[in-house]
Amino acid sequence: MFIDTAKIHVKAGDGGNGCNSFFRDTRVEHGKANGGNGGDGGDVIIRADKSIYTLMDFQYQRHFKAVSGKNGSSNDKAGGRGKDCLVCVPVGTIITDKTNDFLIRDLDENGVEVIVARGGHGGRGNTRNKDAEAGVLGEGRELFFNLKIIADVGVIGFPNAGKSTLVSKISNATPKIANYPFTTKSPTLGVVKVDFDKNFIIADIPGLIHGAHEGKGLGDKFLKHVERTKILVHLVDMAGVDGRPPAVDYCNINEELEAFSEKLLNKKQIVVANKMDLPQAQKNLKVFKKTCKKKIFEISALTGEGLEDLIEEVEKILTKDRR
Ligand SMILES: Nc1nc2c(ncn2[C@@H]2O[C@H](COP(=O)(O)OP(=O)(O)OP(=O)(O)O)[C@@H](O)[C@H]2O)c(=O)[nH]1
């Protein structure tokens, strides 16, 4: 299951106590202090890991604790450091402090790490300090995870427009495809290979309907996953298989984008007419062009017609963006 928010509690390890001890020998009247330092507590570290796609695991495990440092002991023996606790999350997870509501870190790249709770320092033993000290407590805090996936391109459109068909044809993703609405229930990522050394990441986004921002259908909650994409591929069922005029679909989706945020509406959008293999599509396209004055890419995700041109266009825009 795809879950894109989570709340967890983290607690770093406490520092070990310093030891109070004296060297004892019948020949020495006042033994020399020889209490070792306590070890530091372990940290809680969060790492972005590209092999993880969802925050689902945090529904079951909410508490993460690093190990406390060991106490110091006599003969100047220092206590060992407590082991860190490593928590892996999907790339694109934004971490905020839940209590004080501030951003800790946006883990937007694979392998990036952040310490979210520092282990307490171990107390000094009486060798170093006159009186042995207690270890400092490790930090503890509540965190909020908000996953916003990172992709170059997001494919949006009405249910059944053929988004998953398109993504499965051009990328390595294998989303479910079926002739009923809301087949796709969560965003799916795929890699599109353009050349031997060029590729881009595409995201199949669950279908939107008119009124999604009011919670209709699956709602518009998945739109946060296209906030970070560079391009939107707006897929329109030009054959109108479900009986709606394509121009109305197109306007409705743009209204949903606008209702979600101005930024989404103004994002670079490639308009794609799908299902051009069906006989009524040509006629509908003529009517559609009266509403949409942008360049329209004509494709059939089913037969593969027009897909090369579409990929070329996406790559052209992305290359410009990378410079
Ligand atoms: N004739 C024709 N049918 C297509 C084409 N693209 C997709 N379809 C069909 O349209 C139906 C819906 O396709 P999906 O790819 O599941 O559509 P979707 O946009 O992902 O739908 P949701 O996940 O429900 O939002 C399936 O029966 C596909 O076979 C096309 O280019 N031509």
Ligand SMILES: [Mg+2]
């Ligand atoms: Mg789908």
